[in-house]
Amino acid sequence: MTPGGGPRAAYALVDWGTTHLRIWLTDRAGTMLGERISAEGMGKLSPHEFPAVLERQLEALSASPGLPSVICGMAGSRQGWREAAYAETPVALSALPARAIGFQSGARPVRILPGVARREPVRPDVMRGEETQLIGLGIDSGAACLPGTHSKWVRIDKGRITDFATVMTGEMFALLSHHSILRHAILANDGTVPVVRPDDAEFLAGVAAGLDGHGTLVRLFSIRAGSLLNGRGSAQSAAWLSGLLIGSEIAEAGRLIDAGREGVHIIGSGALSALYRAAVQAAGRPCHVHDGGALVRAGLLTAANRLFGAETQAAE
């Protein structure tokens, strides 16, 4: 909610996801001049509502009506503002900005970055927004994990996204905790899911179970049985389930797109990243944690300089 557009701002960088809209004003070097975070995510908006929402937020930041705006995320989906067609794997991260769609919204030049699709009949997949964090990450080769409701695992090879997989780990945890028979074991008396901590022995035991390769499906019911037979409490059960799912994700995604033993770049923030860091380390792999917000800003800035750098320099 920091105001501060003014003459120094070169761009409005916009991460417009399903649930939230995040806007940063920066100069061409990325110096942050203003920030707005709002719950006006794509999921709550009809296509015709996007321009007014953006203008209202930018006005609150005192951004000029002609300040260029670069957007990533679900605003570029078919249900969003305007569809920015998917780039297809394998695709160079450096080639993504040029695939943005461009248009004027009033006096404002707008660019919406494309998502990335894996168009393969057996295992099709899509991302929107994460590719911009990967532009910001800026590695030449390696494996990245972006934890979340729908985690992404991405293989980068010589600057290109060559493979990726979405894993519904966060959604599975929520479904199983609240809606399955396991809720009797997991929910606390007040109906909430206990907080899981990365140093909890039950979490690490669940990670080990997920990593051992016996599979996830066949392990879930032991949470119910452990509650019935051994009186295991909700905190233990929640931690073990979280560990099982994250451990399984690491094992399965590792096999699928990332057979090596190299380090994993975890892109995220806060408590969830800490759980993933602990689990990746338990798998015996080096781990580098990067702040997700910083990377999306860095990726948007790179794209903005590519798309508008010449123009704004010429205007000086």
Next chain:
Amino acid sequence: MTPGGGPRAAYALVDWGTTHLRIWLTDRAGTMLGERISAEGMGKLSPHEFPAVLERQLEALSASPGLPSVICGMAGSRQGWREAAYAETPVALSALPARAIGFQSGARPVRILPGVARREPVRPDVMRGEETQLIGLGIDSGAACLPGTHSKWVRIDKGRITDFATVMTGEMFALLSHHSILRHAILANDGTVPVVRPDDAEFLAGVAAGLDGHGTLVRLFSIRAGSLLNGRGSAQSAAWLSGLLIGSEIAEAGRLIDAGREGVHIIGSGALSALYRAAVQAAGRPCHVHDGGALVRAGLLTAANRLFGAETQAAE
């Protein structure tokens, strides 16, 4: 709803599960003399309601007030009529009837058979009712699969249950179809889940994906992406998800309790058993399908003859 107790009936055989109550009157040879099926499952009853429900159903079958009744299933759980403590693995199937709890309900002798527990800290598990179907199956050694909301896979060795695992396959299919992001791909326009057929190519493709060992979690999202990118319809998506989950169940349970390649005894009925038969055959394993209702009656009869055979003969 067939009436027909009368003087020839030796037993009331009762399968009292969470959702249903099934009663059969038979003579000592198992000849069926009457049948009642009701929705008065354990889940709807308080402990004090069980006697009156049983008496009302038996009266409708003209059963005598002193006819012995042998019960299996959730009526013997802690939340049921009276708790019949779990027998623990490894346990001989032939030893289970002697572990029944016995009491009088009015003039009626009642026995409730125990469930079976796997009291092991890493993978505890429980069953109630399935052990009676396994008594009815009567094999000396082999692997059995009892498909359902919570499938059971059981290893029998020299007449003993040595290991088993519960797999929440049916519940996962329902949760994912109705409550996850995959519902957009799976539900038909009328909000129902399309019927899955065992000869559907998409079902068999899902089974192959489940059997291939890459894991379940990392494959689910491709259902959503296939709908977005390739326009796959709800019937295709539902069939593939069903196949993926059943194939994964076979792969995971196979690794866990059943490393061999021998045949699988499938205990069940109807459409679900047909899906499991097709999937087990796709895994290259011989498959024998047994009717679940016939086996629970056979198991209850074996138990009844063991528990009451001497008495009823003496009373003649």
